Amino acid sequence: MITRRVKNSTSNPLAVETLQRHAWNYSWWPCTTGQITAGSYMIGSESIICPSGGSSNISTIGTVVVPCTGFNQIESYVSGEGRFTFRVPSSSLFRAAFNSSAWFSLVTDGGAWSVATEINTYIRPRGRYNQAPIVTMLPIIRLHRFPTYNIKINVADNDFDRYTCIWLNTSQECAGVCRYALALPVTTFLNEASCVLRFRPVTIGYYALALTVLDFENDTSTPPLSHVPIQFTLNVWDSKITCSLPPLYIGDVPADQCIFLVSGQLITMVLRIQIQCPNATLTSIIGLYPAGFTQSAAYTDPYNRTTNAFNVYYTGNLNKVGQNLFCFAGVDSIDNQGDATCLCLSVQIAQDSLNSLYVSNATRFPMGLVSKYQSN
Known part of the structure; x- marks a missing residue:
């Protein structure tokens, strides 16, 4: 791209x-x-x-x-x-x-x-x-x-x-x-x-x-x-294994949502992927990461052995004003891949023309998690 x-x-x-x-x-x-x-x-x-x-x-x-x-x-x-x-x-x-x-x-x-x-x-x-x-x-x-x-x-x-x-x-x-x-x-x-x-x-x-x-x-x-x-x-x-149910994203942050933050702010999220096929495990995460993004190794959720979690960290800076997409999907041990889940990380600076929600003389703009259905 x-x-x-x-x-x-x-x-x-x-x-x-x-x-x-x-x-x-x-x-x-x-x-x-x-x-x-x-x-x-x-x-x-x-x-x-x-x-x-x-x-x-x-x-x-x-x-x-x-x-x-x-x-x-x-x-x-x-x-x-x-x-x-x-x-x-x-x-x-x-x-x-x-x-x-x-x-x-x-x-x-x-x-x-x-x-x-x-x-x-x-x-x-x-x-x-x-x-x-x-x-x-x-x-x-x-x-x-x-x-x-x-x-x-x-x-x-x-x-x-x-x-x-x-x-x-x-x-x-x-x-x-x-x-x-x-x-x-x-x-x-x-x-x-x-x-x-x-x-x-x-x-x-x-x-x-x-x-x-x-x-x-x-x-x-x-x-x-x-x-x-x-x-x-x-x-x-192709596979002789009959189960084709893909890993399912069930993280705390809904898919396609936007998270607004300012330059220098660090956000931390816990993302969870559930394995749906019996006896299968999570083997890898396919992802595309914006610069400034890091994640931990995946670990098993202590309350649900079919669910794996991983922590992700992102820091906004002046070079990233606007929307930054992070997309990922889980792959299980019988090679099923889940649908891609994308989160929008939008770095905002008040009264900057690169701000995705910029309005002349603006004094307020969203912070934190904003629904994709939000209109005002």
Whole structure:
């Protein structure tokens, strides 16, 4: 995922902040909990380039090297998140891409990869620059062969704009995993408005999918304000074990809720996952973690032996103003994976234009847990 926002609207040229998340094969960039805590172990290589230069005449906007923020040795991935700032004039419009090779062995197509985003710095009618959406997907989603799954694309928009999800189909955006090149099950369907992918796998192995999220000025406008790419993998497997009930999230914080905090504030949560299949145990947690996030090892709930708990800690800082998504799922000992659960951690600063609830001359904004149904 590569997204962006104008961080300093008074500078000339503008200061544009890019937020990126990448996941790699663990054997390429092995990472440890100690290295995550230290924050100095970097993963990834190469740069985000501007193939045509567009209206800015920029050739490179930054590197894809980011601090390691999470890993899972059982699922063999390591992930990281980072931010960098570059400068462009106002009203710039151009594409930036990260491309290389190669995908691991996939059921359909693969080979080279490419991830492209659009940098657009025009001023909106209300006098502010657009903040592109943030998209978060688990690095790997494990699926049984044959059942039909509804996979949610997790999106947060700090401007609360309307957004849609679409397939990618140009080589610069998706290289070897564009939709036109993939032989997917005929029942595969992407609901663009709700950002939910219906998928019924029939072949064992790994699939890689490439989508982009578009946001819009209002409910009727058609030209998108931004293009935010997301690519993720599905691991389809088969088993003779008949129980397919997935691990279930039953934590204290309801799924999809927003927790508001200020810079420098530390929050602690206890998250619980219940194993539903008899004689199965929790073996791992697949997660995608924002920078500044740490968690304890999982432990058995003393009051319910089918439930495992783990503590998570997050500290907000000035670089994280706005919404930060933390998504995770449990995997049991017979390879069932639970649905992804996402929590929104929104760092707020009064009278900061990057504040997701900013209003000119605002003196109050929410703190603590806020329901996703709250409207005032």
